[in-house]
Structure formats: C-alpha cells, structure tokens
Amino acid sequence: MLVTFLRIALAGIRGRALAALLTALLAAVTAAVLTLALGLRSVADEPWDRTFRETNGAHLIALGGPEVARLARLPGVVEAAPPVPGSFTSFALAGQRFALNALATGPEPPRVERPAVTSGRWLTAADEIVLEQSFAAALGIRPGDAVDAAASSGRIRLRVVGVAAIASGAPYPDHQPGIGFVARDALVAIQPDSERWIWSQAVRLSEPARADELAGRARQSFRPESRVVVESWFERRSEAGDRSRTTTIVLTAYSALLLVAGVLVLVNLVGGRAVTRHREIGLLKAVGFTPRLVALLFLVEQLLLGLAGAGAGVAGGAVLLPLVAGDSAALLASTPATVTGAHVALSIAAVCTLMAVATVLPTIRGARLGVVHALAAGRSRRSAGAASRSIPLGRPLPLTLGLKEALGRSSRTLIAALALTVTVAALVAGLTFETTTRNEANIDAGALAAISRPGDRAAPGAADQLAPGHPDPIAVPGMSARLRPIVHSLNAVLVLIAAINLLAIVVLTVRERTRDLAVLKAIGLTPAQLGRSVHAAQTVAVAAASALGIPLGLALFLGVYAIVNGDTDRTAIPPWWALAATPLLLAAAVWAITLAPARRASQLDVTTALSRE
Amino acid sequence: MTDPILEARGLAKTYSSGGVDVLALRGVDVALAPGEFVAVMGPSGCGKSTLLSLLGGMGRPTAGEVLLAGVRVDQLSETRLALLRRRSIGYVFQFFNLVPTLTVAENVELPVLLAGGSRGQARARREELLALVGIERRDAASPAQLSGGEQQRVAIARALAHRPAVLLADEPTGNLDSASARQVVDVLRHGRGEGQALLLVTHDARVAAAADRVLTMRDGLMVDETRVTPPREVPSLLELEV
Numbered sequence: 001m002l003v004t005f006l007r008i009a010l011a012g013i014r015g016r017a018l019a020a021l022l023t024a025l026l027a028a029v030t031a032a033v034l035t036l037a038l039g040l041r042s043v044a045d046e047p048w049d050r051t052f053r054e055t056n057g058a059h060l061i062a063l064g065g066p067e068v069a070r071l072a073r074l075p076g077v078v079e080a081a082p083p084v085p086g087s088f089t090s091f092a093l094a095g096q097r098f099a100l101n102a103l104a105t106g107p108e109p110p111r112v113e114r115p116a117v118t119s120g121r122w123l124t125a126a127d128e129i130v131l132e133q134s135f136a137a138a139l140g141i142r143p144g145d146a147v148d149a150a151a152s153s154g155r156i157r158l159r160v161v162g163v164a165a166i167a168s169g170a171p172y173p174d175h176q177p178g179i180g181f182v183a184r185d186a187l188v189a190i191q192p193d194s195e196r197w198i199w200s201q202a203v204r205l206s207e208p209a210r211a212d213e214l215a216g217r218a219r220q221s222f223r224p225e226s227r228v229v230v231e232s233w234f235e236r237r238s239e240a241g242d243r244s245r246t247t248t249i250v251l252t253a254y255s256a257l258l259l260v261a262g263v264l265v266l267v268n269l270v271g272g273r274a275v276t277r278h279r280e281i282g283l284l285k286a287v288g289f290t291p292r293l294v295a296l297l298f299l300v301e302q303l304l305l306g307l308a309g310a311g312a313g314v315a316g317g318a319v320l321l322p323l324v325a326g327d328s329a330a331l332l333a334s335t336p337a338t339v340t341g342a343h344v345a346l347s348i349a350a351v352c353t354l355m356a357v358a359t360v361l362p363t364i365r366g367a368r369l370g371v372v373h374a375l376a377a378g379r380s381r382r383s384a385g386a387a388s389r390s391i392p393l394g395r396p397l398p399l400t401l402g403l404k405e406a407l408g409r410s411s412r413t414l415i416a417a418l419a420l421t422v423t424v425a426a427l428v429a430g431l432t433f434e435t436t437t438r439n440e441a442n443i444d445a446g447a448l449a450a451i452s453r454p455g456d457r458a459a460p461g462a463a464d465q466l467a468p469g470h471p472d473p474i475a476v477p478g479m480s481a482r483l484r485p486i487v488h489s490l491n492a493v494l495v496l497i498a499a500i501n502l503l504a505i506v507v508l509t510v511r512e513r514t515r516d517l518a519v520l521k522a523i524g525l526t527p528a529q530l531g532r533s534v535h536a537a538q539t540v541a542v543a544a545a546s547a548l549g550i551p552l553g554l555a556l557f558l559g560v561y562a563i564v565n566g567d568t569d570r571t572a573i574p575p576w577w578a579l580a581a582t583p584l585l586l587a588a589a590v591w592a593i594t595l596a597p598a599r600r601a602s603q604l605d606v607t608t609a610l611s612r613e
Numbered sequence: 614m615t616d617p618i619l620e621a622r623g624l625a626k627t628y629s630s631g632g633v634d635v636l637a638l639r640g641v642d643v644a645l646a647p648g649e650f651v652a653v654m655g656p657s658g659c660g661k662s663t664l665l666s667l668l669g670g671m672g673r674p675t676a677g678e679v680l681l682a683g684v685r686v687d688q689l690s691e692t693r694l695a696l697l698r699r700r701s702i703g704y705v706f707q708f709f710n711l712v713p714t715l716t717v718a719e720n721v722e723l724p725v726l727l728a729g730g731s732r733g734q735a736r737a738r739r740e741e742l743l744a745l746v747g748i749e750r751r752d753a754a755s756p757a758q759l760s761g762g763e764q765q766r767v768a769i770a771r772a773l774a775h776r777p778a779v780l781l782a783d784e785p786t787g788n789l790d791s792a793s794a795r796q797v798v799d800v801l802r803h804g805r806g807e808g809q810a811l812l813l814v815t816h817d818a819r820v821a822a823a824a825d826r827v828l829t830m831r832d833g834l835m836v837d838e839t840r841v842t843p844p845r846e847v848p849s850l851l852e853l854e855v
Contacts, residue, residue, distance in 0.1 A: 524700075526696065607666040
C-alpha cells in the first residue's frame with residue numbers, strides 16, 4: 001500500500017513537472033534564506049563571547065617581562081599555557097609600513113587563548129606566519145602571500161600559511177599593531193635580544209566572575225617597576241563590544257530583512273499551493289479515495305518536494321554563508337559563522353511545516369465537497385474584485401488588462417510588492433549608506449589620519465621596543481567604509497532573493513493564467529500584446545515598491561545610523577536623480593525578470609491551452 | 614453557391630502524443646457561404662473541434678489550406694492571425710471562457726476595443742448585445758456570479774461584438790439545459806441577416822436541425838453532408854419545442 005501510495009505521489013509530481021519544480025525551487029530558496037538569516041544572526045550574536053569560548057580564551061592576561069609567568073601560580077587559576085614571548089616589528093605592503101606584534105607561539109598553539117584557524121593552516125616552520133583575521137582582512141592578505149618583516153639582520157621573509165581568530169579586545173585597525181603568530185626561531189631573527197621581548201601569560205580561572213578582583217590582586221603582586229599589565233576578560237569584552245556595536249546592529253538589521261524576505265518567499269510558496277486542487281480531489285474521490293487518503297497523498301507529494309528543495313536550499317545556504325558573512329566575521333574579529341544542526345533543522349522544519357499546512361488546509365476544504373461539485377469547482381476561477389473593477393478597460397489594452405489581472409490576484413500582487421519593497425528599501429539604505437560614507441570621509445579628511453595606538457597587549461613603553469623600520473602612522477578607515485563590502489554583499493543577496501521570488505510569482509501566474517491568456521489570444525490579442533499584458537501586471541508591484549521602498553529605505557538607514565551614532569548630523573541623502581532613477585531601474589529589472597514568462601505567454605498554443613481542463 | 618467566406622481544402626492535422634502520431638484530420642474539405650449556418654456533428658474525438666480551431670486560425674494545419682474571403686490565411690504569422698481574428702472571426706467556446714478578471718460588460722466590450730472601436734462605440738454595442746441576450750442588468754457582474762446559461766450568452770455577445778464575418782461555435786450548448794440551449798441558438802442565428810456565416814459543432818441533433826446544412830465527421834474525415842429544409846418554410850424543431 002505504501003509503495004503504491006508513493007508511486008502515485010511520484011506520478012503526481014512527474015505529471016506536474018513545472019509546478020513541482022517551482023515548488024521545490026521556492027522551498028530551496030526559503031530554506032537557503034532562512035539558513036543565511038540564522039547564520040548571519042549568529043555572527044552578530046555576541047561574536048566576542050563565541051570566539052572566547054571557541055579559543056578557550058583567557059580570563060586574565062599579564063603582559064610584560066618573563067615574570068608574568070607568576071600569574072599562573074595565582075590562587076584560583078585552573079588552566080595556564082606556557083608564557084608566550086613576542087616582539088614588535090613591521091613590514092611593507094603597497095608602499096606603506098604596517099606594525100606587527102609577532103607572538104612566538106610555535107608549532108603547537110597554546111592551550112589557553114588558542115587561536116582558531118579560520119583559513120589555511122597553523123604554522124609548522126620557522127619561515128611561516130599565521131595572521132590574526134581582522135588584520136589579514138584589513139590588509140587583504142591571504143594564505144599563500146608573503147610578508148618581509150623587519151629583523152635585526154635586515155628582514156626576514158615569512159610565508160602566510162593561515163589566518164586565525166582570537167578573542168582580543170577590538171579588531172584591527174582599532175587595535176594596533178596587528179597580531180601574527182610565528183615560530184620561536186622567527187622571533188629570534190626579528191629580535192635576538194630576549195631582554196626586549198614582551199611576554200604574555202594567559203590563564204583561566206575557576207571563578208571567571210571574580211576576574212577583575214583577581215586582576216587587581218595580581219597587579220599588586222608585581223613590582224611597580226616591572227611595568228606588567230594585567231587585563232581581565234571583562235575589560236577586553238567591554239572594549240570589543242564598543243567597537244563591534246555598529247557591525248552587530250547592521251548585521252542584525254540585515255538578518256531581519258533576510259528573515260522578512262524568507263517569510264515572503266514562504267508565503268508565496270503557500271500561495272502557490274493554495275491554488276485549489278479541487279478538480280484533482282474530485283477525480284481521486286471518484287476512483288475511491290477517501291478524504292483522508294486524498295489529504296495524505298497530497299501531503300506526501302508536497303513533503304517529498306519540500307524535503308528535496310529544503311535540503312538543497314540548506315546546502316546552498318551553507319555554501320553562501322561564508323561568502324556573505326566572512327567579511328562580517330573578520331570585522332568583528334570573531335570565528336566565522338557556520339551552519340549548525342539547529343539551523344538546518346529549523347530551516348527544513350519551517351519549510352516543511354508551512355508546506356504541510358498549505359497543502360492540508362485547502363485539501364480538507366476540497367475533500368468536503370462532493371465529487372461533482374469538486375470537479376466543477378476545479379474549473380471556477382477568480383472573479384473581478386473591487387480593486388480590479390476600479391481600473392476601467394481602455395487603451396492601451398495590454399496595460400489595463402495587466403493591471404486588472406494584478407489587482408484580481410491581490411494577495412499574490414501584495415507578496416510581490418512587499419518582496420520588492422524590502423529589496424528597494426535595502427538598496428536605498430545601501431545608497432544612502434554610500435552617500436553618507438563619502439560625506440563622512442569629506443568631513444573627516446585629514447582628521448582621521450595618524451591613529452597609532454599600541455594594542456592592549458603592549459606593555460607601557462613597548463613602542464620604544466619597535467624593531468628597525470618603525471612604521472608610519474596608519475590611517476584607520478571609518479566604520480562605514482569598513483562595512484561597505486558587507487552592506488553591498490547583503491544587498492546583492494536580497495536582490496537575488498527578490499528576483500527569484502518575483503520570477504516564481506510570474507511563472508506561477510502565467511501558468512495559472514494559461515487558459516485566460518489563450519482566450520485573449522483567441523479573441524484577437526497579438527503575441528506582443530499578450531507579452532506586454534504580463535509585463536504590465538507587474539506595474540502595480542513596481543509602483544508600490546517605489547512608493548514605499550524609497551522612504552522606507554531612507555528611514556531604515558537614518559534609524560540605524562541614529563541608533564549607532566546618537567544623531568544623524570553626518571548623514572547625507574542621495575541626490576534626487578539617484579532616487580528618481582530607482583523606480584526606473586526597478587521597472588527595467590522587473591521587465592527583464594518577466595521576459596521569459598512573458599515570452600512563454602505570448603507563444604502559447606491556443607488549442608492546446610484551451611484543451612486543458 | 615456564392616463565393617464562400619470561409620473555405621478549407623484538404624485540411625489535415627496530426628498531433629504528436631507520447632511519441633505517437635495521432636491523425637485528427639485526414640483531408641477535410643468544407644466551405645461556408647456568407648449568411649450560411651452549418652452544423653458539424655460526429656462522435657467525440659472525430660476531429661470536429663480541431664477543424665473549428667484550424668478554421669479560426671488558432672492552430673496550423675499539417676497539410677491543406679484555409680481561405681478567408683478567398684485569401685489564404687493558414688500561413689500567416691501569429692500576429693497577422695490575431696489581427697484576422699479580431700476583425701473577421703468570432704469564437705464561442707463550450708466552456709464559455711470569459712475573462713474572469715473582467716466584468717460582463719468589459720468581456721463584451723473588449724473585442725470592439727481590440728478592433729479599433731472607441732469606448733463609446735464599445736459601450737453602445739455592449740448595451741445592444743446584452744439586451745439581445747437578455748442579461749443587460751448583469752453588466753456589472755463578474756462571470757463567476759453568472760449561471761452557465763448566462764455565461765454562455767455573454768460569451769456569444771462577446772463573439773458577436775465586433776460583427777465578425779464568421780462565427781465559429783464549439784458545442785456552445787453542450788453544458789446547458791434545453792431552455793438555455795434554445796436561447797443560445799436563437800442568439801447565434803441573430804447575425805445571419807447581416808451575412809454572418811455560422812459554423813457550429815454540436816452533439817445535439819435538435820440544434821443541428823436548425824442549420825442549413827449538417828456535416829458529419831468520423832475519424833478525421835467528412836463522411837456525410839445533409840441539406841436541411843430551409844427554416845423559413847418549415848419551423849425548426851427548436852421553435853416547435855414548448
């Protein structure tokens with residue numbers, strides 16, 4: 001029985017290949033978007049704490065001379081790694097010198113404050129270096145590159161073999177100099193005089209909540225002239241939180257936008273399935289299916305498609321997540337986001353649950369009808385509602401017919417309009433962000449230069465210990481400039497989602513309208529007019545998205561900016577022509593997306609289309 | 614016989630279904646004079662609807678030719694065929710096929726607007742036709758709000774709206790009760806006085822009896838032709854019904 005049932009379900013899928021493909025595609029897009037949104041949210045969700053956990057971060061760190069090793073003997077310490085020596089040096093890149101804090105962790109990363117490799121591998125040889133990821137990202141250095149670090153003998157070539165995350169204070173360039181992990185031999189080459197090394201001792205405590213109290217006690221235990229600095233994990237987290245606040249707000253806003261986009265795709269999916277299958281129900285009941293069996297059959301059919309689509313979507317989301325969230329993780333100096341089992345389960349469950357609801361409810365309604373009524377209901381279609389009637393039939397006929405069609409399918413048009421509105425709002429926010437970034441750059445020209453603040457790992461006076469080739473001061477790009485690639489890549493994702501959603505809506509609509517389009521063709525609409533009527537049906541969504549999306553985008557950006565900066569004095573609204581061009585570009589994009597379905601509509605065979613019942 | 618307004622010569626149509634060729638029409642000749650009413654009968658699947666769709670320019674024959682007013686039309690482009698339909702051909706479907714997002718009035722006005730008429734002309738023609746088919750008070754209704762008979766009458770009003778030279782009707786009474794069927798046939802015959810030719814596919818012998826000629830098809834071939842006594846001399850069976 002089960003095998004027969006599955007065979008019938010699979011035959012049903014094969015029999016409606018296009019509809020099945022669209023359903024699976026929408027399920028895949030929904031699952032991918034949900035996976036991305038959840039992943040992005042997890043990047044923004046306490047990035048420092050996550051990195052701290054994954055790197056077995058230190059509750060206390062002492063920086064200074066070799067005596068910092070005494071920190072490991074402090075009461076309450078439960079875990080300590082051997083002290084790590086380091087030295088400041090610099091290297092040249094693109095005509096500029098950059099300071100580097102070379103920490104000689106060696107081939108075995110320390111147990112505490114253990115760097116988490118995010119790309120490449122850990123170092124194994126004396127001529128290799130692993131760079132901290134926000135430093136590598138800011139300088140555009142990847143595994144496989146090489147840096148020539150200043151050394152006592154001139155310089156030493158170090159091959160970058162990996163990039164790693166650590167739970168330091170603020171990410172580079174707020175925290176300078178950048179950090180690199182090298183072998184002891186490389187450190188000796190950079191600074192042979194071990195008296196000039198800076199040692200760091202990282203420990204974990206049995207009572208982390210008492211870290212500040214123990215840090216004070218530790219400071220008292222070192223002689224004042226030793227110039228040892230002791231920092232608790234609370235101080236580092238506080239500094240990291242201040243620096244990453246903007247990034248987390250932006251990422252949270254985008255994960256919310258992605259969730260909205262995902263929900264809209266889901267609603268579209270539900271709407272697509274809500275197309276009543278009364279006629280099929282009638283046919284099945286006529287051959288002996290009970291209402292329960294009909295519902296079960298449709299449910300199995302949809303769940304097969306949903307599982308296949310959602311599985312592919314989650315896999316796609318997992319592939320996309322590092323591309324979309326990679327920059328964010330680097331900017332937050334956190335470990336990269338990964339798709340967790342919970343994300344996978346949540347995405348697939350959300351898609352399958354809604355597909356089940358979307359299938360079962362109309363099926364139950366349909367199954368209550370008698371066979372004859374169900375067969376007849378399968379032929380009935382929408383009626384000219386009030387919104388559709390408000391548009392008088394007139395010339396140009398393709399436009400008015402398209403508008404009437406769009407308003408006759410108000411729920412689907414609403415979904416299309418909302419999906420486009422979200423995308424337009426995100427794009428306008430991105431445009432305003434870009435304009436504001438330039439405005440900030442103009443305001444800050446000259447003022448942003450010359451920030452060279454030794455990092456919190458440097459002992460007082462550490463700047464004096466810089467190796468030959470002291471770097472020039474490094475300009476710290478504004479946060480807006482650093483967020484630019486993240487904002488633009490997330491906007492690209494939203495555009496992609498909106499395009500797929502819109503395409504699915506138009507394809508579904510054309511498919512459902514096949515008979516109506518054939519009738520229009522039969523009474524004299526030319527193929528070109530049919531195509532134009534399909535394009536025209538999207539005018540409502542484009543107009544609504546333009547009218548709502550532009551002010552919403554401006555408000556979204558100004559709102560986020562005000563939350564981040566406290567005021568909007570430095571913001572700049574995009575020029576009027578850029579905003580005026582938005583609806584035109586949107587219309588052109590929608591026209592391009594609708595091209596293939598419109599062409600399909602214009603070329604349909606009237607006899608074949610009308611013979612379908 | 615006067616020159617035919619619509620003519621088919623050696624019309625053949627082959628459909629390919631699941632890799633198997635199905636011969637729907639196997640060389641059919643038919644001619645329709647202006648003002649003539651011809652009924653086509655035959656069992657299901659004999660090719661009646663296929664013949665009608667080819668004559669209406671809604672499909673292309675595999676062989677043979679279709680001439681409208683002496684001009685060959687089966688090789689015209691899709692666009693030229695559409696222009697031809699909006700000028701010269703009216704089509705009535707078995708399942709009404711009204712545009713669901715248009716009101717009754719708009720469904721009837723659409724062909725007039727398509728043919729180049731003004732909105733005023735379209736409105737006047739719609740009022741005339743809806744009065745003719747007896748549902749002038751339902752002009753603001755949606756097709757879904759009408760009964761089957763009412764929908765079919767609107768569909769006929771739509772087919773007549775642009776005063777086509779040829780009216781093609783595919784089982785227009787197939788889904789209707791006797792009373793509605795009688796009204797529908799009466800309306801379909803309305804344009805004959807203006808020289809409008811009517812080709813009607815039907816299973817109903819009573820409907821066919823109202824025609825000037827009855828053609829019988831079987832297995833894609835025209836197998837019989839019967840000339841019916843002119844209705845002006847003998848009242849049609851429909852008119853004799855209570």
